Amino acid sequence: MPRPTTARPTLRADAPGTPLRLATALALLGTALAGPAAAAPAVLDASACAGLATRLAPAQPGLTLQAEWIPAQAQRPPGQADGPLLAAHCRLAGRMAERTGIDGQPYHIGFELRLPADWNGRLLYQGGGGNDGVVRPAVGHQAAPGYALNRGFAVVSTDAGHQKPTADFGFDPQARVDNAYAAHDRVATLAKALVQGAYAQPAARSYFIGCSGGGRQAMMMTQRFPQHFDGVLAIAPAMRVSKxxxxxxxxxxxxxxxxxxxxxxxxxxxxxxxxxxxxxxxxxxxxxxxxxxxxxxxxxxxxxxxxxxxxxxxxxxxxxxxxxxxxxxxxxxxxxxxxxxxxxxxxxxxxxxxxxxxxxxxxxxxxxxxxxxxxxxxxxxxxxxxxxxxxxxxxxxxxxxxxxxxxxxxxxxxxxxxxxxxFNTADDVALTGFKARGGKLLLAHGMADAIFSAHETVDYHQRMRAVHGAGLDDFSRLFLVPGMGHCSGGAATDSFDGLQALVDWVEDGRAPARITARGTRVFPGRSRPLCPWPQHAHYNGQGDPEDERSFSCRGD
Structure with missing residues (x-):
């Protein structure tokens, strides 16, 4: 699919899907962050990056911020021995809401925001997973192929309000609340403000991608905080993980x-x-x-x-x-x-x-x-x-x-x-606020997932259909991935560009009738269409059986 445009569209207060009060609040906050005398450049460079922490942090009480400039093609995300090198960007590492829990342990909400030199005007929130507790590199790794950062997205991630990848935080009530939803609301709000302060204009569109626990977070955003995101991709969402x-x-x-x-x-x-x-x-x-x-x-x-x-x-x-x-x-x-x-x-x-x-x-x-x-x-x-x-x-x-x-x-x-x-996100199938703002929700699930059953996501989509009828197709679609395990991998065509499909739907009104998926480890060179449920990919009887163009989406 084509790379997102690098144009920087302006977010107007009356833009579709943008509540007036939110747009006004962001504009005012962005002005405060930018400062009365220093307007940030539209394109970041090393010099501008160096001053972001001292310029942006004072406008947010309790926020500590560090800035690091990473030149183009200089490194890969931490922990990645191969794969694409990163585009030039400014990495902001921050923490807020520092406190001591009732368990005597120190807590804060940690996050990372990566701001590309060549920004496309969009923000991507990268969901977490597992018990969280770590700040994962905010590069948009689930935006296959490659990284959303390299495609011009500003990307943010968070540790969800605690600093260990174990469940020990559950002994502190506030940490439970932060992990479940509160930290994500605060990070999303702050990320938008920092983006606006860095580029001197707000993100025109905001997206969320998450799998597993990150998929639960994605669904939580459509339900508790529908004002934050224009498009959401929830993969294998942990909707009933807690019970x-x-x-x-x-x-x-x-x-x-x-x-x-x-x-x-x-x-x-x-x-x-x-x-x-x-x-x-x-x-x-x-x-x-x-x-x-x-x-x-x-x-x-x-x-x-x-x-x-x-x-x-x-x-x-x-x-x-x-x-x-x-x-x-x-x-x-x-x-x-x-x-x-x-x-x-x-x-x-x-x-x-x-x-x-x-x-x-x-x-x-x-x-x-x-x-x-x-x-x-x-x-x-x-x-x-x-x-x-x-x-x-x-x-x-x-x-x-x-x-x-x-x-x-x-x-x-x-x-x-x-x-x-x-933690539950399985009950709300109306998504009233998200639908009213014009939000688009893509659901995806591997059929061989071993922790969250694909039947659960199908059931959720069926209950959505019972509420919205044919109108459901206007704002939500489900794609099942045969052979795929939890989030990715397995004997499957598990590499698919859900982010581009989401952008095309949100910004151009092109609802995904099929999404091309490609094999990785097990089926290299193979492509298949992922079809909106309840349709499935069916071989046409002729043509290259390794090419998705030889398949149709059928509903029988």
Whole structure:
């Protein structure tokens, strides 16, 4: 897709989707930040960057700010050994709201704002993930291909109000509030003001992209703070993470632990409940049952609505071999994919789609649900990440003794009620304020996601449809990605430019009828269309099967 224009459109107080009071407030705040005598240049350079911290910070009580000029092609984002070098930009690192929590620990809201030398007039808020607690490089890494920063976007990120990537912040009530929503509102407001102060004009358009916890933050913005963003892309949004997906993590862990073989100490080894060969056989079985229903056997289940698969078809008729699954393994898979339930059979979370990506070694399904630890000390992400969040801030009061292995599906969900509302974004399907301002919402979800079920996002979109009818297509669309794991990766065409699709929709009125997605590690050179749900990509019967132009979006 084409690169966004580098023109700097002016935000008028009466521009569509811009509330008059917000535009006026931003204009006044930008004037204060710029100072009465020093107007910032429209294009930043090293000299202008050097003075931003001393010029902008005094207008914000309690704000500390540091500025660093990064020349063009001089470095990659921290932690990236390869990939694109960064365009010339000014990096602002800041903190605000410093305090001491009731747990005696120091807290502040940390953030990073990167301002490109060649600005396109837009701001991108980069969502976080996990337990947050770290300020990730604000480069817009989810704007594939490359980085949003290199395409001219100013980009901001935050640690969500605490400074450790663990759930220990849950012992401080204010930190819970900051993590859930308050820090993001403050950072979005400040980022807009700093952008205006740096460039002497406000951002003409503002966007949000986030996956997982960042996807939850994206949805939270459409609901609690609809005034902030013109376009939002929420990928695998953790809409029920605090009372839903975390329960499912306990359910799945217990189901797999129950069939895991015992190690030398007599304790079950979670990682060995399903071997790599078992997962490969599961993948083969799903492909045999469902692959060709989209008109082409290509290693992708692109028509999930037509997929009918039961792992019982893979059950061994005799002794267990690598070519079949044992009866306990089949039972555990059926239990997991049906979804978590209490003893009365009431659903506690959604089931999971039978997508072939779950059995591919490039996918993260094993990492989330099984891990690879050779001992009873499990290293699955459910155990070391989801259990941490469960103990630290999803139950009230926090309980470091609560284990996924001992989670009671009748008693323990009630312990999540006190603060579930704070993190939940699944209930509001009207999005009244966001829709009224002309906001556009793109939803995307990998079908092989192991932590948040794609069925949950489909359910949300169906409930939106029940409220908005055909009008839903005017402001929200859902795209499912066959084979993709959590946020990215897997046996999939998982590289797609959702940001450009969002910009085209917001600024040019071109709603995405399909989005081109490309293979990365598993299917290099392959492209496929991502189709707005409930449509799916169907091979036309002729043309290059590796080229998305040989596929149509069909609704059957």
């Amino acid at each position: 839903g997906a975390t329960i499912a993590a306990a359910w799945d862990t217990q189901a797999l632990q129950a069939i895991a073989p015992k190690g030398g100490d007599g304790q079950p080894v979670l990682s060995q409940a399903l071997s790599d060969a078992d997962l490969a056989r599961l993948r083969d079985g799903i492909l045999q049952a469902c692959d060709a229903q989209d008109g082409l056997a290509d290693g992708l289940v692109s028509h999930p609505a037509a997929c009918r698969f039961d792992p019982a078809a893979l059950q061994c008729r005799g002794a267990k071999t690598e070519q079949c699954l044992s009866a306990p393994q089949v039972g555990a898979l059926q239990r997991i994919f049906a979804g978590a339930r209490d003893s009365q059979g009431r659903a506690l979370y959604f089931g999971w789609p039978w997508d072939a990506g779950i059995g591919h070694p490039a996918n993260d399904w094993r990492a989330w649900k099984l891990g690879r630890s050779p001992t009873a000390q499990a290293d699955s992400r459910h155990v070391f990440l989801m259990q941490d969040a469960l103990q630290g801030y999803f139950v009230t009061p926090p309980d470091r003794g609560l284990s996924l292995y001992r989670f009671d599906f009748d008693r323990d969900p009630a312990r999540m009620d006190a603060h579930a509302w704070m």
